[in-house]
Amino acid sequence: AVDGSTEHFVNLVSDYTSRASLEETVIQTKGPLLLGEIATIVDGGAERETISRIDGREAVAVTLLRDRQANLLELSRATRRSIDRLNRELAVDGVELVVQSDAAEVIEENIGDIRSLALLGGLLAIAVLWIFLRNLRLVAIVAAAIPISVLISLNLFYALDITINTLSLVGIAIAIGMLVDNSIVVLENIYRQLSRRGDAHTAVVAGVSEVWRAVAASTLTTICVFLPFAFSGNTLVRVLGRHVGISIISTLLVSLAVAFLLIPVFTYRLFAAGGAADPTSSFQAVSQRHRLVQIYTLLLKSCLRFPARTVIVAVVALFVSVLLCLAVSINAPREAELDRFDLYATMPGGTTLDLADQQALEMDARLADIAEVAERRIDIKAEVLHLSFDLEEGYREIAGRDIGGVKKDVRERLEKGFPRLQFGYQQPRSQARSGGGGGG
Structure with missing residues (x-):
């Protein structure tokens, strides 16, 4: 280190077995100048390379990696319970544990979306069938096909070693809109056959026999569209095809079995027990008037x-x-209206970690009075500062600015106070530290 502000690295090509042999390394042939004459060589642990700060306070960043067999949601809940317990125990020492990022939150949000989509699909099925059939019991049969198909398809996920993640949940969400179609077509045709024949057993057999080819062809055609993606040579396409495509394929295959097996059984039991209204008059009323x-x-x-x-x-x-x-x-x-954003500051070559930390503290002080920012986090390395900002809920009402206005204010303040640094919203490539010369 020179004046505690810069670092110089020496590339050594020889094999060294002791500190003494390092001290005898020739830096300059004239003299000669040895490494031990200009530097103090210490045999010890690696120096600290990163510093984390939250709202100006120094923090220790800990990353938890789950075991492959561990359930992400259960692990997240258990970890948060442990964090709450540790926060109570460490409060007297002024130590607080804060979760910066939790992959389980995205999964939980997507699960909530899946529930909403399933409910919406069921309600739409109820509305459409009620318009044409005017029988709530028949509509309930179709609504039951949604959770049955989704839950059974999860067993195929396990067999194919596919986890429940964002991509697979997107596939299920897409499939939910399609899996109801098979049950609706089969149920409506059974209902139509019953209005003509009157006998429940004959109507169920004739209704399924009449449409099974069309329903199977429609479903298999959709499956064939997604199947090639799972075997693509492109890694990204293959990952998307494996998670999204297989999710859709498995859910549709299960929905096909549900439409051909469970829906006819439920319908037969309903009609055989006399639970449905007169189908003839109801169907004719819908068809004609x-x-x-x-x-x-x-x-x-x-x-x-x-x-x-x-x-x-x-x-x-x-x-x-x-x-x-x-x-x-x-x-x-248009820029997505999120409640957080990141900013990166590239430091000059040769900057030490201590100097980078000092500048990070100055940056944090310059940004402390921005009302829309709820929390400021800085991950400090000698070559790059990673600044993360979490915004207040309803931040647009504080000063009438959207996220673009807040980002512009943050960047202008930093560029004005630190003209030698380069700022950007994209993570820069790994910066090579400046190296010193060496000779031998």
């Missing part, structure tokens, strides 16, 4: 009467959709 059916009939007749006009409208709609997609892709995307 329902306003939606009448509107659809008029629209269909109009399309058949003027086929050229129908084709032109379809082509125009296609081109308009393409133009809208191009317009969306060309326009610069």
